[in-house]
Amino acid sequence: MQTHKAKRVEIIIEAPMERRLTEALVAAGVTGFTVLPVLGGNGRSGLWSREGQVSRAGGMVAVICILREDRLEALLQAAFPLVERHIGVVSVTDCQVLRAERF
Amino acid sequence: MQTHKAKRVEIIIEAPMERRLTEALVAAGVTGFTVLPVLGGNGRSGLWSREGQVSRAGGMVAVICILREDRLEALLQAAFPLVERHIGVVSVTDCQVLRAERF
Amino acid sequence: MQTHKAKRVEIIIEAPMERRLTEALVAAGVTGFTVLPVLGGNGRSGLWSREGQVSRAGGMVAVICILREDRLEALLQAAFPLVERHIGVVSVTDCQVLRAERF
Amino acid sequence: MDSLLSLAAQNLISPIILSFVLGLAAALARSDLTIPEAAAKALSIYLLFSIGFKGGVSVAAHGLDARLLLSLAAGVLLSFVLPFLAFGLLRTMTRLSPIDAAAVAGHYGSISIVTFVAASSVLQGRGVASEGYMVAVAAAMEAPAILSALWLAARFGSHNGPAADSHAGGPDGGLMREILFNGSIVLLVGAFLIGLTTGEQGLADIEDLIVAPFKGLLCLFLLDMGLVAGRGLRASRGVLSAGLVGFGLLMPLCGALFGLGAGLVLGLSSGGIVLMMTLAASASYIAVPAAMRVALPEANPSVYLTLSLGITFPFNLTLGIPIYIALATAAGG
Amino acid sequence: MDSLLSLAAQNLISPIILSFVLGLAAALARSDLTIPEAAAKALSIYLLFSIGFKGGVSVAAHGLDARLLLSLAAGVLLSFVLPFLAFGLLRTMTRLSPIDAAAVAGHYGSISIVTFVAASSVLQGRGVASEGYMVAVAAAMEAPAILSALWLAARFGSHNGPAADSHAGGPDGGLMREILFNGSIVLLVGAFLIGLTTGEQGLADIEDLIVAPFKGLLCLFLLDMGLVAGRGLRASRGVLSAGLVGFGLLMPLCGALFGLGAGLVLGLSSGGIVLMMTLAASASYIAVPAAMRVALPEANPSVYLTLSLGITFPFNLTLGIPIYIALATAAGG
Amino acid sequence: MDSLLSLAAQNLISPIILSFVLGLAAALARSDLTIPEAAAKALSIYLLFSIGFKGGVSVAAHGLDARLLLSLAAGVLLSFVLPFLAFGLLRTMTRLSPIDAAAVAGHYGSISIVTFVAASSVLQGRGVASEGYMVAVAAAMEAPAILSALWLAARFGSHNGPAADSHAGGPDGGLMREILFNGSIVLLVGAFLIGLTTGEQGLADIEDLIVAPFKGLLCLFLLDMGLVAGRGLRASRGVLSAGLVGFGLLMPLCGALFGLGAGLVLGLSSGGIVLMMTLAASASYIAVPAAMRVALPEANPSVYLTLSLGITFPFNLTLGIPIYIALATAAGG
């Protein structure tokens, strides 16, 4: 089956920043993404878990974004100012997609 | 540590189609997969979030499937008719696995 | 935007082993990881779903770990004894990260 | 007319309606207030279990009735027929494609159990009795409309529509089973049967859960419904044409008239007629949307969800129910 | 015998049992009805808190008793011993491997708190009093069986079994701590102590939550248990041999006899004897499975979960409890 | 003094406090006991809805009062001013950076609604009346402190701090809207207005939910708070210096004195003064942390969450409230 090259970007970011991140993505023309819940994690700011939180304050989410290679730079430019000052991890993977016209 | 080449397929699909998709996978001989919850997302049909849903109707799930390269075509053939007419995103990534005999 | 090579490891493991796995990772010097919830899945031990569980016993989680290539071996060494005897799937993908100093 | 107004006003100033309004306002003001999905689902399980059980107990107390079977049959018939009316209105009043119109039509043949609960609650507050088996009628009305919608889509839709679907698992055995053994139908009917079997004694056992806090939990559920409806309205501003809004307000009134007719023919009590009207007037937003995603994926979900949840549900909750009570009373029900 | 039958029939026609049956039937009919995981967990927290608290209040009211300590010791002993009996039966009646048999045996030494709650509820409905501290006995019986299971596995299992485990964090300090500070033990004991400390005054403060809606919430919890048991039975049709099913029905009766003996020796009240029998007869499906996944990962989880939840739990709930009541009465308890 | 001690002792032996202690102990013993996140959120929605509604009903019953507006103004003023006091104390007593100190200070100007609920519950248990509109004062005090904190950070923080933030969406319109339409403020104020509108009649409709099980559900919520506080304390052992702990105990007392002053000036009832003191003494752990993550991401969240939830919250719950009652009584309130 015919597949096409694309990029898969995964951004793990604090829940209170989710809306700002997705708005920045949309503003940069990245209109397709999916948000996954995160149960917990560990990093420089220590171990946390969702059930150990009183509020969303310390929780995180993972935003997954599959897009054409030529749009990657725009996405990274849009996401960087937000993840830079906030807790956040960005990774980019090569992938193949069906139906290239969607991305 | 010895690793082996494999493919990681990620299918984001509407929750009411989950059972049909996994049945199609099993029928095509793809017996290992994992289903992750999805909190929300954006696409051509607009922004949605799980807490904004009355029912599962608009919700989505992510099905992850790690498999040997030579089974990929069978998976894509099985999944395509379902994702084609329904809302859904399929991406395929190269990966390495431990214990190749499992896949 | 400047990106750097890294590895993305995804370990799907039984929920009762989560704490042991993450402790083993931390002991092996892998201090950054994120835990995602898993709704259900299929494998050699059959189909299961989180809502069909009385207890966490049969549930699973996905641990995602992004790290520098040179630390991968240590991670796999740490994780292997746990996933070997327990139900679990490990996959490794090449990726690119922003801000290499974090990993 | 006077009493209709005072009835409507009285209905509007209840914690139940105001909770819905609070949710709606919060969502429109883009507050981050949310009810966790699991809590909302748990509340709906509570409501279904509770009304099913109480319906069963009431039938156990008053005895089975020849009218029960006739009412069930009437409900099934209404559910089959109303989509055709809805489809006709939609094709006249709006520019929806045949597939979209068929999908919307299916929602209006089916029912909204929360609207039913709200109407029962108003009746009870006014001391009006109704037939306990109306709960079973509600369950019977959930599914038939889906078949009418699929038939309409197959008949009037484009050729690669529902036909193509069958090879992807369309209106096949799997789907029929899913519709019939849909969680809410199973729970409603199951709780009804438990209530029927255990009767007053069973009710005494658990009434501190299923009677006492009922209204309060209904408020919290309606708070969530308001939030969801408000978010839906915000997300689909572009979707709702004047014609669609008009349909969302007109169709419940038409449905209610059919319900009134059925109720009068069946000789239901005044409360029973109001409930039959409410069922006919209400539109599904749980069972039918899920079935449509599977069987008519080309239909635009934001159209039917927004109409049913954002227009018709609030209309029924606020003005519809008082109107149906007034009409039923006027008809000497 | 007659009274046993009428007792069983009466037990079967209660909303509690019928809710379980509804869940079971829905799952077997492959309905998509589900209780959200968070709601099921919240319900179990409510049940544990509530019965722990009420047990503590009852001990506060009746005073501490020399029998309390003896009952605790008897419970711990039963929990240690019953796995050996279960292991013997399993090796005789079934073809389970030693590791699998050890894992299953551990479940039958431990207890099911919901079965305990259901038995208390039946006793209370019949006005039979029981010792409040039986809740503490229940907590004490949760863990010891796990140690017996691990010992059985180490003794009779293959060599690379539990031994290999220790280097992966096996029956080490971590596991022992996890077992002892297991959420349900901590909550049950903690609530018991709170009830003991605050007594009748504390109960008066919160009885509108922990007494009034208790039976209703138990129904909803059992609805979920029925769903889970039904799905488990469906998923593991191949797993259950006739021998295993036989064990799942025989073992609770054997356990109950040990419980009866212990209760008579201790001189418990008639209600207390029934509860001791129920504890001995019931099999764990929360604490022990989680411990087994960590310590005996080679054991097949579908065997022990299906047996304990799909066979023994429904048996105890429907027939077991009436039998234990009849036996306790016959023994002049 | 004597009565203070007995008051404190009596307060400590309540199911509410002991549930908190149980959660704390379970977390410190590393038990795996957890309340699902969705259940905890549902409980907090219940508490907010319930106290908002009851506050509104009480205002409807006693009539609107000129003092209401003055109390609201006083609350807003306290919320603005207390962060400055907190910032001064922190810079004197601890080595926190200006940014961290500003973030912590914001928490202490804002309020903890659960502390408020616990205080109301103690007052009610002792039959002390208070002004229903104190709920509205609580809502009004949530947000202003955030502005003071941002101002302090901008004034005393390093240059690339909050300034850099504005281009990332900092203290902009988006943030202000998020703070003002924060879920808990909207729910509290909304429920207050519903209670005000529907009055005693509305309360009668839903009191079986919002009054009867209130204390019991508060216990379960405090169990969860104890778990979260205990886990927070364990996770951030290194974070808390003696100076910080001292601040966490001293600041509520200082805040309470300001609250006492305000209450006396306003001429509130004795119960009202206690509630005003409690609001001033309590520190936020929901609304403010979320705002700080957005607007002051450089501030270390474990400092402010641990202080507010691990030190000040338990202090207020156990010793603070009795002290404030004793002080208010002594001041002839």
Ligand SMILES: Nc1ncnc2c1ncn2[C@@H]1O[C@H](COP(=O)(O)O)[C@@H](O)[C@H]1O
């Ligand atoms: N290397 C990593 N791989 C995966 N997730 C990470 C990594 N580093 C940090 N995270 C996630 O980001 C959160 C915050 O990281 P930190 O800012 O380092 O405390 C952690 O709790 C994890 O959920």
Ligand SMILES: Nc1ncnc2c1ncn2[C@@H]1O[C@H](COP(=O)(O)O)[C@@H](O)[C@H]1O
């Ligand atoms: N490019 C993408 N990357 C990740 N997820 C996507 C993408 N496009 C769509 N999705 C997901 O699929 C859902 C439906 O997409 P659509 O059919 O475009 O409305 C969205 O709400 C997202 O959850």
Ligand SMILES: Nc1ncnc2c1ncn2[C@@H]1O[C@H](COP(=O)(O)O)[C@@H](O)[C@H]1O
């Ligand atoms: N090939 C695979 N791809 C993705 N997830 C898998 C795969 N195999 C197993 N899993 C996950 O691991 C769980 C246990 O697998 P198993 O040990 O094969 O029963 C399954 O229920 C899935 O959630």
Ligand code: NA
């Ligand atoms: Na209808």
Ligand code: NA
């Ligand atoms: Na047992």
Ligand code: NA
């Ligand atoms: Na304060």
